[in-house]
Amino acid sequence: MLHQINGLHHVTSLASSASENNTFFSEVLGLRRIKATVNFDNPEVYHLYYGDEVGNAGSVLTYFPFPNIARGRRGTGEVGTTAFSIPMGSIPFWRERIHAIGAGHATPTNRFGEQRLEFYGPDEDHFALVEAADDRTPWTTDDIPAEHAIRGFHSADMRVNDAAPMIELLTFMGYSVSATEGAVTRLTVANGNAANKIDLIELPNAEKSKEGAGSVHHIAFSVSTKTDQLAVQSALTDAGYRVTDVRDRNYFHAIYFRTPAGVLFEVATDEPGFTVDEDVASLGTALKLPEQHEKRRARVQQTLEPLKNLQH
Ligand code: ZN
Numbered sequence: 686m687l688h689q690i691n692g693l694h695h696v697t698s699l700a701s702s703a704s705e706n707n708t709f710f711s712e713v714l715g716l717r718r719i720k721a722t723v724n725f726d727n728p729e730v731y732h733l734y735y736g737d738e739v740g741n742a743g744s745v746l747t748y749f750p751f752p753n754i755a756r757g758r759r760g761t762g763e764v765g766t767t768a769f770s771i772p773m774g775s776i777p778f779w780r781e782r783i784h785a786i787g788a789g790h791a792t793p794t795n796r797f798g799e800q801r802l803e804f805y806g807p808d809e810d811h812f813a814l815v816e817a818a819d820d821r822t823p824w825t826t827d828d829i830p831a832e833h834a835i836r837g838f839h840s841a842d843m844r845v846n847d848a849a850p851m852i853e854l855l856t857f858m859g860y861s862v863s864a865t866e867g868a869v870t871r872l873t874v875a876n877g878n879a880a881n882k883i884d885l886i887e888l889p890n891a892e893k894s895k896e897g898a899g900s901v902h903h904i905a906f907s908v909s910t911k912t913d914q915l916a917v918q919s920a921l922t923d924a925g926y927r928v929t930d931v932r933d934r935n936y937f938h939a940i941y942f943r944t945p946a947g948v949l950f951e952v953a954t955d956e957p958g959f960t961v962d963e964d965v966a967s968l969g970t971a972l973k974l975p976e977q978h979e980k981r982r983a984r985v986q987q988t989l990e991p992l993k994n995l996q997h
Pocket residue numbers: 695697903905939951
């Protein structure tokens with residue numbers, strides 16, 4: 686069993702509009718846009734990162750907005766719900782806020798004794814805010830005070846036809862089953878970061894998801910260092926998973942593998958982090974390109990739609 690995984694690092698999803706995406710996550714949810722860059726494999730598409738002040742692992746939600754891509758279809762083999770943690774007693778604040786901006790209905794629910802508020806993003810991406818004791822420092826905005834602001838991820842749900850192979854994989858990665866309730870199995874990693882929970886939802890007869898706008902593309906787990914990452918890569922490979930080589934994503938190093946349920950997993954390093962090419966005060970305010978795409982900057986900038994609070 687591995688001991689290097691700390692919990693979640695980031696969750697990356699697909700969107701149909703960069704500007705809508707930017708408004709929803711920066712202004713409605715009040716996350717900080719910590720990086721505006723491009724998809725390193727397709728530099729004419731943005732890669733937008735939102736998180737806490739510096740983009741600590743376990744707080745980072747990222748999007749690839751592909752203009753006008755079709756909506757995805759929800760189903761199994763994907764991350765169904767990405768859940769953020771909010772302070773106890775904050776649900777009425779958020780319920781009112783989400784209703785007020787017309788983002789649709791926000792529904793209070795309960796899971797494992799925790800109060801949740803479930804709602805949809807601009808592409809019907811599914812989210813929950815979960816009331817939890819969480820001492821992480823939040824990013825705040827003019828209209829979202831610290832007493833209600835999002836702390837980072839609480840957990841993520843994965844919808845699967847068969848939970849057993851995913852329980853086996855997550856257990857190998859260092860998680861253990863901490864609770865079950867109906868179709869939901871919660872796994873938690875001990876001594877991890879605050880985003881240390883995964884909920885598997887077993888839906889034996891549900892249809893497979895189809896990727897598109899609003900779908901989670903992959904979910905990334907945090908390791909502290911490149912050395913830890915190599916140990917994870919080697920152990921997963923020995924266990925029979927087909928793991929990619931290490932990719933340099935400028936802000937972290939990444940390896941990827943497809944899980945038995947179909948969900949794409951990434952293991953990403955906490956080092957070097959988002960301040961490697963911008964200082965903390967100006968994170969996310971300028972379009973950053975990786976060195977290999979810098980020569981195409983003029984063309985890239987023409988292709989990308991302008992975004993609020995982003996210098997091109
Ligand atoms: Zn990623």
